[in-house]
Amino acid sequence: MNIRVRIACMVLAAILIGPVGGAPVAAAPGETISLAFLAGYKEDVLRANISKFEQSTGVHVQIDASPYDDLYKKTLLSLSTSANRYDVLFMDEPWVPALADFLAPLDDVTKQIDLGDFVPSTVAAGRYRGKLYALPVDPNVQLFIYRKDVFQQRGLKVPDTWDDVLRDAQMLNDPAKGVAGIVTTAGSDQQTGLYMLLLMWSYGGDVLDKNDRPSAETPEARRGAGEFVQLLKYAPPSVQSYSFADVNKAVQLGKAVMAIQWASGARPMEDPANSTVAGKLGYALMPKGPAGRDPMRGVWTIGVAAKTSHKDAAAKFVQWITGKEFGTTAALYPATSSAIHSPRVSVLQDPKVDAALPYAPALLANLKIARSRTRVPQWPDIQEALRQAAAKISTGAISVPDGLKELDASLGRIMAK
Amino acid sequence: MVRYARGGLPWLAPGIAFLLLIDLFPLAYAVVISLYSWWLVRPSETHLIGLGNYVGLVTDPQVAHDTAVSAVFMAGAVSLELVAGLFLAVVFAQRARVFDLVRPVILLPLFITPVVSGTMWRLMFHPDLGIVNYYLRRIGIAGPPWLSDPGLAMVALILLDAWRTIPFMFLVLHAGIVSQPHEFFEAAMVDGAGAWQTFWHITLPLLRYIMVVAVLIRAMDAFREFDIFYVLTSGGPGTATETIQMLNYRIFGFGRVGLASALSTLTLVLVAAMSLALLRLLARERAA
Known part of the structure; x- marks a missing residue:
C-alpha cells in the first residue's frame, strides 16, 4: 500500500471513528x-x-x-x-x-x-x-387542589377524607354548566396509574408487598382502585383522554372544582394571564383513607x-x-x-x-408526609404495568378485580425477569 | 439477466460495504441480541435464552392486541387514502386552470412533520377547546368525545393519517393517470363510452400496477406508524389504540434490549410477509 493510500485510509478512519469514539x-x-x-x-x-x-x-x-x-x-x-x-x-x-x-x-x-x-x-x-x-x-409531590370561592359559597369544609371528596364531587358536579366535580387523568396517561396507586395506598393496598412480591389483588387495593373509579364519575366527560396538561387546562378554565395534580402543575394555575381561577384556588393536604394519608412523592x-x-x-x-x-x-x-x-x-x-x-x-x-413508590430497580416496568391496568380500569374496558388480577400477573412476570 | 464485466465488482464494493454496515450487520446483530435476556440495568446478568423472548411475546395477549390494532389502522387508513387519493387524481387529471392553483395546497400536509400534525389534531379534537366539536356544536350536533372513545380514537387516527398521506397517494396516482396513453380514451369516446365506463374499464385497469405499488408503500408505513399514535392518543383510551410499535418503544425504553429486539424481528417478519404477498400480486399484474 503506498503512502498516499495509507494517509487516505487514516483520514477516512478518523472521520468515521471521530464522532462516535x-x-x-x-x-x-x-x-x-x-x-x-x-x-x-x-x-x-x-x-x-x-x-x-x-x-x-x-x-x-x-x-x-x-x-x-x-x-x-x-x-x-x-x-x-x-x-x-x-x-x-x-x-x-x-x-x-x-x-x-x-x-x-x-x-x-x-x-x-x-x-x-x-x-x-x-x-x-x-x-x-x-x-x-x-x-x-x-x-414534586401530589397536591389536593380545590376552588376556595366555590367551597365558601356552598359553605363546604375542605375535604379531609376520600369519602368527603367523593361526596363533594357528586354535589358540585354540574355537567350542564360544563363544570366537573373533580379532575384528574384517566385513560392511557401514566399519571392515571399513579393516581390509582395513591387511592390504593390510602386504603392499605399497594402493588408490591414488603418482600417485593406482587400484591395488587388484595381487598384493600380493590377498595382503593374502586374509590378511584367512583371519583371518575364526577370528572369531565372526556377525562379518558386527559393528560397532565389537560388536568391543568380544566382547572385553569374553571371547568373543575377539585383536582389532584402534581405540584409542578400548580404554577400556571396561579398565572392570571393563563388562568381564570388565579388566586381562587386552595391547596390542602392529600385526603386520607382508612389506612392513612399518603401523598405521592x-x-x-x-x-x-x-x-x-x-x-x-x-x-x-x-x-x-x-x-x-x-x-x-x-x-x-x-x-x-x-x-x-x-x-x-x-x-x-x-x-x-x-x-x-x-x-x-x-x-x-x-x-x-409524602410516600415514595417502592424502591426497586424494576419500578419503570412496574409503572408501565400499572399504567396499562389503570388505563383499562378507568375507561371501563375491564372491571377493578379483573384489572388488578391482570396487574398482579404482569408484576409477577416483571419481578421474575 | 444483466451481466456485468468482470472488472465491475470493485466498483460495487463501496455500495455493498455500505449496505452491510448500515443494514445487514445491524439486522443480524438485532437477531442475535433477540436470543439473549439482556436488561441494561443489569448488564452483567446478560445470558442466552434461545427463543425465550419470542415465546414470551407470542404468548403475551398484549402483543396480539397491539398487532391487531396496527392491522386495523393499516387497513382503515390505506383504504381511505387509496379511495380519496384516486378520487383527487381523477378530478385533477381534468384540464382546468384552477387545479394548477389548488394542487400545491393539497400537497401541504405532506410537508408537516407527524409530531406537529399530531399535536395540531390533538387540539382540534379536544372535547372543549377543539375546533371540530366547536363547529359541530354550531350546527346543532353534540361533538363526540373523539379521543376518549375507543372506536372514535381509531377513527381520529385514521383521519389524521389520511389527511397527511392522501397527497402522496394523489401524487402517485395522478402521475399514473396523466401518463396513460390517449389512444384508449379516444377509442372509448368514439365507441360512445360514458365517464364511468371509461374510468372502470380503462383508467382503473391501466392504473392497477401503480395502485399496488402505492398501497404496498403506504401499508408498510402505516403498519410501522408511531409518531401520530404517540402524540394523538398515547395508545389510549385505555390501551385501545396501542400499536406494536408503541409497545416496542416502551419495552426498549425500560432497557429490555433482548425483548425489544425480538419484537422488532417479529415485526420485520410480519411486514416482510405482508410485502411479499403484495409483491406477488404485483408480479401477477405485471404478467397480465
Whole structure:
C-alpha cells in the first residue's frame, strides 16, 4: 500500500471513528461537564441561570435536554454501556434504584452541604440500600387542589377524607354548566396509574408487598382502585383522554372544582394571564383513607456518573444546583409554566417564595408526609404495568378485580425477569 | 439477466460495504441480541435464552392486541387514502386552470412533520377547546368525545393519517393517470363510452400496477406508524389504540434490549410477509 493510500485510509478512519469514539474531552480553558436534563420548563430555568455557575467556577456545562420518556432511555444507555455520554444526571426518583449501580455515591459531596435544611423525605429520594446516590433538586409531590370561592359559597369544609371528596364531587358536579366535580387523568396517561396507586395506598393496598412480591389483588387495593373509579364519575366527560396538561387546562378554565395534580402543575394555575381561577384556588393536604394519608412523592434528583472523569467539576455542579441561591432563584423564576421548587425548608418558607407560590405551604406540608413508590430497580416496568391496568380500569374496558388480577400477573412476570 | 464485466465488482464494493454496515450487520446483530435476556440495568446478568423472548411475546395477549390494532389502522387508513387519493387524481387529471392553483395546497400536509400534525389534531379534537366539536356544536350536533372513545380514537387516527398521506397517494396516482396513453380514451369516446365506463374499464385497469405499488408503500408505513399514535392518543383510551410499535418503544425504553429486539424481528417478519404477498400480486399484474 503506498503512502498516499495509507494517509487516505487514516483520514477516512478518523472521520468515521471521530464522532462516535472516546469520552467527553475537557474544553480549554476550563473543564466541560455533560448534563442530561429534562426538556421544557425546568430546562428554561436552568439555562437562564447556568452562566452564574460557569462564571463562578470556570466549569462549562453542556446541557442535553430530552423529554421525560427519552431522558430515562438516554441516561440508562449512557450509564450502562461504554458510551459515558453524561457526567451529571437529572433523574426522577423512581429511576434511582435502577441506575444506582452506575452512579457515584455522594457522601463526599454532602459533607459540604447543609443537609439539615432539606425536607428529609426529599433526601430519601436519592437514597438506595443505605447509600446516597442523588440529591434533591425539585421536590414534586401530589397536591389536593380545590376552588376556595366555590367551597365558601356552598359553605363546604375542605375535604379531609376520600369519602368527603367523593361526596363533594357528586354535589358540585354540574355537567350542564360544563363544570366537573373533580379532575384528574384517566385513560392511557401514566399519571392515571399513579393516581390509582395513591387511592390504593390510602386504603392499605399497594402493588408490591414488603418482600417485593406482587400484591395488587388484595381487598384493600380493590377498595382503593374502586374509590378511584367512583371519583371518575364526577370528572369531565372526556377525562379518558386527559393528560397532565389537560388536568391543568380544566382547572385553569374553571371547568373543575377539585383536582389532584402534581405540584409542578400548580404554577400556571396561579398565572392570571393563563388562568381564570388565579388566586381562587386552595391547596390542602392529600385526603386520607382508612389506612392513612399518603401523598405521592416524585422528587427530581441530581447524581454523578460513577465513570465520569470530571468528578470534582460534577460535584461543584451538584452543590450549586441543590444550593439555596439556585433554589430561591428557580422558585421565583417568572415561568409561564411550572418552575423548579427547592427542596430546602428555608426556601419554601421564604416570604418572597410564599408570596409568589401560594401553594408553597401545602407543598411543604405534603412533602413532609409524602410516600415514595417502592424502591426497586424494576419500578419503570412496574409503572408501565400499572399504567396499562389503570388505563383499562378507568375507561371501563375491564372491571377493578379483573384489572388488578391482570396487574398482579404482569408484576409477577416483571419481578421474575 | 444483466451481466456485468468482470472488472465491475470493485466498483460495487463501496455500495455493498455500505449496505452491510448500515443494514445487514445491524439486522443480524438485532437477531442475535433477540436470543439473549439482556436488561441494561443489569448488564452483567446478560445470558442466552434461545427463543425465550419470542415465546414470551407470542404468548403475551398484549402483543396480539397491539398487532391487531396496527392491522386495523393499516387497513382503515390505506383504504381511505387509496379511495380519496384516486378520487383527487381523477378530478385533477381534468384540464382546468384552477387545479394548477389548488394542487400545491393539497400537497401541504405532506410537508408537516407527524409530531406537529399530531399535536395540531390533538387540539382540534379536544372535547372543549377543539375546533371540530366547536363547529359541530354550531350546527346543532353534540361533538363526540373523539379521543376518549375507543372506536372514535381509531377513527381520529385514521383521519389524521389520511389527511397527511392522501397527497402522496394523489401524487402517485395522478402521475399514473396523466401518463396513460390517449389512444384508449379516444377509442372509448368514439365507441360512445360514458365517464364511468371509461374510468372502470380503462383508467382503473391501466392504473392497477401503480395502485399496488402505492398501497404496498403506504401499508408498510402505516403498519410501522408511531409518531401520530404517540402524540394523538398515547395508545389510549385505555390501551385501545396501542400499536406494536408503541409497545416496542416502551419495552426498549425500560432497557429490555433482548425483548425489544425480538419484537422488532417479529415485526420485520410480519411486514416482510405482508410485502411479499403484495409483491406477488404485483408480479401477477405485471404478467397480465
